[in-house]
Amino acid sequence: MHAIIFDEERLVWQEQPSPPPIGSDEVRLRVAWAGMNRADIMQRAGHYPPPPGASEILGLEVSGTLTEVGPAVERLRVGDQVCALLAGGGYAEEVVVPCQQVLPVPHGLGLREAAALPEVFATAWLNLFMEGALKPGERVLLHAGASGVGTAGIQLCKAFGHPCFVTVGSDDKLEACLNLGAEAGWNRHQGSFVEAVKQWGSPDLILDPVGAGYLADNQQVLNVDGRLVLIGLMGGRCAELDLGRLLMKRQRLIGSTLRARPSRAKGIILDALHAHVWPRLSNGEIRPMIDRIWPIDQVETAMDYLQSNATIGKVLLAVSGEG
Structure with missing residues (x-):
């Protein structure tokens, strides 16, 4: 697969090893869109390393299509269009993620809009209503x-x-x-x-x-x-x-931080989003806010824009650009 890596302080889109085989409760998805977050800027600067065992590749949220599902996964199927909350690895063509951190694309939205949802709505819900x-x-x-x-x-x-x-x-x-x-x-x-x-x-x-x-x-x-x-x-x-x-x-x-929480804890947050927020996304009461989009190979330009503090809502990276 291709992924974004550090090359002498530059971000470069180049071939990398695919994620390892999935576990029994994990899924693999083909990434369509990746959301950008300030945590990515901090990680690039060396101030926010990924949790132990997480991918060193930047990216905390994606949308895409499931290509493989572990035997213990019950509610998801190959071919489902989903979005996922990650501990890392999103700036890539493939990710492997625990099934608890995956949600279906809300009815009426596409993969592009769905990539703008997991990290920000999980963070907002966690800290407003749980913490x-x-x-x-x-x-x-x-x-x-x-x-x-x-x-x-x-x-x-x-x-x-x-x-x-x-x-x-x-x-x-x-x-x-x-x-x-x-x-x-x-x-x-x-x-x-x-x-x-x-x-x-x-x-x-x-x-x-x-x-x-x-x-x-x-x-x-x-x-x-x-x-x-x-x-x-x-x-x-x-x-x-x-x-x-x-x-x-x-x-x-x-x-409060979200990234280092275990999958079970993240799953509780996403279950609450699915119950209370996903219906409001489907009926249009709540909507994803997308500021700008760049192709994944223009990530340097996209990150400069994110760092400029000019954004209103999310910056997205088109990986396959599907949906």
């Missing part, structure tokens, strides 16, 4: 609202009745988030978001991929009994935590 334990009517502050996870989170908040405030990097991004269902928002280039969020109302949950740079302001606006769910470190990893505020407001700080 964050949102209760009916609670309010949410989403940082990086125009990102893949942000646009998924906005739509989930709207669908399940949670008013949502976003921070973004441009007025165009803010308009896009409001059109998706965010109730209000703030362009971070206009200064601190604290007063704007306070006027809107204290959030009960903050989903934050920024980290250190936002910690103090997050604590200021987070409600009593509020949860700050940290999913990234774009703004640094070290900051001062106001323990007095944490104590008196009974705030909780939760660190």
Whole structure:
């Protein structure tokens, strides 16, 4: 098969060994589309190595067609069109993945749209509803609202009745988030978001991929009994935590990652998506947000664009381009 490899710091599409034979609960799929994520940028820079045993090839989500199914797999068949959440290996013509990490393409969508779903909706669902334990009517502050996870989170908040405030990097991004269902928002280039969020109302949950740079302001606006769910470190990893505020407001700080979780845990998340989100994708209430598409052999250009912070939603790579 062909896959993207590192060649003297360049990303090159060239022949590589195919994935090993599948296990009894695994499937092999022919990749049509691969989703790009900031984790890929971090891995390329040497800051986010894959979990032990995972492929060194970049790529955490794909869509494609099943070509082989293990004997213990019951709900999937050769020829099914699916999308998959990976620990690595997506920038390639083939992947092998545990069946728990595979879902059918939602009714009414194609393989291209499906590649934009697994990583961002799994991350948003996990951290809003499982780690964050949102209760009916609670309010949410989403940082990086125009990102893949942000646009998924906005739509989930709207669908399940949670008013949502976003921070973004441009007025165009803010308009896009409001059109998706965010109730209000703030362009971070206009200064601190604290007063704007306070006027809107204290959030009960903050989903934050920024980290250190936002910690103090997050604590200021987070409600009593509020949860700050940290999913990234774009703004640094070290900051001062106001323990007095944490104590008196009974705030909780939760660190959360998805990639290194075992297959069983990922399967629980994907089962929840299949039950609660897939029907809304099928009826059009929720939709995948695709910003731009590049052929897989133009991955350098695609990654430069992703790193530019200009995106609204997902960047995809066409592998076979099927569907």
